[in-house]
Amino acid sequence: MSVTTRFAPSPTGYLHIGGARTALFCWLYARRHGGRFVLRVEDTDRERSTPEAINAILEGMSWLGIDYDEGPLYQTERFDRYREVIDRMLEQGTAYRCYCSRERLDQLRADQQARKVKPRYDGRCRHLTEPPADAEGDPVIRFRQPHEGHTVVDDQVKGRVAFDNAELDDLIIARADGSPTYNFVVVVDDMDMGISHVIRGDDHLNNSARQANILKALGVEPPVYAHVPMILDAEGKKLSKRTGAASVMEYRDAGYLPEAVINYLVRLGWAHGDQEVFTLDELIEYFDIGEINHSASSLNPSKLDWLNQHYMKTLPAAHVARHFAWHLGALGIDPGAAHAPNIEAVVSAQAERSKTLVEMAENSRFFYTEPREYDEKAARKHLLGAGDVLDALTNALAEVEHWKAEAIHQAVTGVAEEQGLKMGKVAQPLRVAVSGGPVSPPIDITLELLGREAVLRRLAAAREWVDQSAASH
RNA sequence: GCUCCCAUCGUCUAGCGGUAAGGACGCCGCCCUCUCAAGGCGGAAACCGGGGUUCAAAUCCCCGUGGGAGCACCA
Numbered sequence: 001m002s003v004t005t006r007f008a009p010s011p012t013g014y015l016h017i018g019g020a021r022t023a024l025f026c027w028l029y030a031r032r033h034g035g036r037f038v039l040r041v042e043d044t045d046r047e048r049s050t051p052e053a054i055n056a057i058l059e060g061m062s063w064l065g066i067d068y069d070e071g072p073l074y075q076t077e078r079f080d081r082y083r084e085v086i087d088r089m090l091e092q093g094t095a096y097r098c099y100c101s102r103e104r105l106d107q108l109r110a111d112q113q114a115r116k117v118k119p120r121y122d123g124r125c126r127h128l129t130e131p132p133a134d135a136e137g138d139p140v141i142r143f144r145q146p147h148e149g150h151t152v153v154d155d156q157v158k159g160r161v162a163f164d165n166a167e168l169d170d171l172i173i174a175r176a177d178g179s180p181t182y183n184f185v186v187v188v189d190d191m192d193m194g195i196s197h198v199i200r201g202d203d204h205l206n207n208s209a210r211q212a213n214i215l216k217a218l219g220v221e222p223p224v225y226a227h228v229p230m231i232l233d234a235e236g237k238k239l240s241k242r243t244g245a246a247s248v249m250e251y252r253d254a255g256y257l258p259e260a261v262i263n264y265l266v267r268l269g270w271a272h273g274d275q276e277v278f279t280l281d282e283l284i285e286y287f288d289i290g291e292i293n294h295s296a297s298s299l300n301p302s303k304l305d306w307l308n309q310h311y312m313k314t315l316p317a318a319h320v321a322r323h324f325a326w327h328l329g330a331l332g333i334d335p336g337a338a339h340a341p342n343i344e345a346v347v348s349a350q351a352e353r354s355k356t357l358v359e360m361a362e363n364s365r366f367f368y369t370e371p372r373e374y375d376e377k378a379a380r381k382h383l384l385g386a387g388d389v390l391d392a393l394t395n396a397l398a399e400v401e402h403w404k405a406e407a408i409h410q411a412v413t414g415v416a417e418e419q420g421l422k423m424g425k426v427a428q429p430l431r432v433a434v435s436g437g438p439v440s441p442p443i444d445i446t447l448e449l450l451g452r453e454a455v456l457r458r459l460a461a462a463r464e465w466v467d468q469s470a471a472s473h
Numbered sequence: 474g475c476u477c478c479c480a481u482c483g484u485c486u487a488g489c490g491g492u493a494a495g496g497a498c499g500c501c502g503c504c505c506u507c508u509c510a511a512g513g514c515g516g517a518a519a520c521c522g523g524g525g526u527u528c529a530a531a532u533c534c535c536c537g538u539g540g541g542a543g544c545a546c547c548a
Contacts (some may be wrong), residue, residue, distance in 0.1 A: 010547090010548050012548085022542095042545095042548060043548095044548075045547065045548060046548085047547095048547090055511080062544075075481095098546095102546070105545090105546085109544095109545085111475075112474090112475095114474095115474085116474035116475075117474070117475060118474075118475040118544060119474095119475085119544060119545090120544070141545055154477065155478095158477095158478065158479090161477070161478080162477095163476080163477075164476080167475080167476055167477090167544090168476095169544090172545085172546055174546085175546040176546060177546080179546085181545090181547085181548090182547070182548045183548090186548090200475095202478065202479090202541090202542070203541090203542050204542090204543090205478065205542075205543080206477055206478090206542070206543040206544075207543075209477095227478085229478085229479075229541090230541075230542085232541090234484080236484095236540085238541090253535070264485095267485065267486080267497090268485065268486095269485085269486095270486095271485085271486050271487065271496095273487065274486085274487060274495075274496040274497075275496090275497095276485090276486095276497050276498090278495080292487080293476090293479095293485095293538095294478080294479060294480090295479045295480060295541095296479070296540085296541070297479095297484085297486090298484060298485080298486065299484085299485090300483095300484045300485055300498060300499080301498095302484085302498055302499050303484075303485065303497075303498040303499075304498090305498085305499095306497085306498055306499085307498090309511090313511080344523085350510095351510070351511090352509095352510055352511040352512090353509055353510040354510085357503095363509090378508095382508095396475095412507085413507095416507090421491070422507085423506090423507045424506095424507050424508080425507090426507075427507035427508070428507065430507090430509065431507075431508060432485095432508095435508095437508095437509095438508055438509075439508055439509040439510085440508070441508095441509090441510090442507075442508090443507060443508085444507095461491065
């Protein structure tokens with residue numbers, strides 16, 4: 001059987017992280033089986049579906065690198081088709097007109113709730129042959145749900161799930177204004193698009209029986225269903241805009257690489273033995289629906305951090321640098337400015353001491369702008385009284401022939417020996433002088449990246465600061 | 474309320490009748506060290522409860538408990 005999967009988000013303002021994982025699963029499954037992956041936008045809710053909301057989803061997909069073979073398809077463009085199917089069902093008798101007023105329906109529901117039974121339509125219009133005399137307004141169309149027997153969904157994740165058809169009522173497939181409803185359009189779309197595998201959130205598991213029944217009424221074999229569990233926040237609660245971390249774009253903005261997010265997401269609810277890190281090719285080779293977990297999983301932010309750092313360290317520096325540049329820009333830094341250090345070298349130097357690109361950008365500020373002031377504690381500890389060391393360093397560094405880490409390292413250790421000091425007593429004043437604070441990549445690499453001119457300029461400024469501080473105390 | 478789903482370290486998970494219940498993140502030690510990290514080594518840490526089935530149960534069944542989802546002229 002040829003595989004066609006689909007991702008069908010409704011545009012609600014952003015690409016939800018859970019939706020992104022579902023999309024990823026669908027995408028991987030299609031790729032794995034040489035099938036097709038379709039993107040379908042469920043925009044029948046005209047209120048919520050804005051161009052911005054649709055763009056947010058497309059942007060999220062493209063940032064993650066999840067491409068699609070077909071689409072985006074929009075349901076709002078398919079109303080004629082839905083109408084056609086509804087008419088056919090009316091003709092065949094698998095659907096019927098219901099004239100019950102909203103008031104009656106509300107009353108019915110209220111009564112049932114009061115009697116503590118499951119609210120459902122009582123089928124009053126199910127056997128009507130013509131409109132009742134007291135009918136007011138346009139009728140809705142309901143699906144004639146079979147009431148006997150069971151509908152079995154052989155879910156690829158949850159296993160065999162049986163629904164008693166008596167539990168299912170005749171759901172509305174078209175409103176009084178003629179517009180089709182969700183459970184119906186999904187069915188028509190899945191049928192028309194030849195979807196073979198419906199992989200979606202398990203909040204839809206209950207819908208699958210009725211959808212399967214509509215499909216059968218249309219004479220079509222239902223697709224294979226796979227309902228994947230939800231993603232919860234770190235506290236085990238439902239993710240929301242309020243708690244944050246729900247939108248894919250928040251992860252980009254927080255400094256995560258798409259590779260890290262993909263790897264993190266795929267391991268949330270899916271595992272391949274003990275392997276933690278996967279290339280895309282490996283995922284395509286290994287991914288299978290049957291290995292998806294049955295239960296919801298909570299976000300583990302520190303594990304994402306770890307993966308992100310892993311990818312920052314191991315992905316080609318040039319690739320990481322492209323994302324890094326974007327974050328530098330967000331800080332108002334132009335990585336392409338004259339005298340700016342080689343950005344790939346900065347990435348290599350900072351990757352092992354940053355969890356995110358945002359952190360990397362903040363820690364790398366001093367490479368691009370001279371420190372306006374020194375970290376107070378660090379300056380007091382390392383700069384005060386270090387005038388002689390700074391002088392010696394200035395002299396030694398001015399002499400260095402090839403401004404490379406190895407030569408710089410020799411010069412610095414030379415000063416330490418000559419002054420009878422431990423390396424720390426030399427490197428730390430130097431570090432504070434050039435970076436403004438107590439933390440930076442190895443001092444020789446830091447200096448190489450900064451360039452001799454900038455280093456000597458910063459040393460002179462530090463020397464001046466030492467004198468001034470000494471004078472004022 | 475009814476229907477459906479779920480349940481292994483704090484978290485992500487491996488396990489699919491016989492294991493000292495494994496790995497990862499995080500945490501705690503030690504080593505390395507010019508800072509911060511990274512890295513190496515080691516450690517603490519789990520089968521929700523109760524019944525069955527079986528020679529044997531984290532694994533299979535039932536009940537309970539606890540989470541979650543669905544029950545709209547929303548998607």
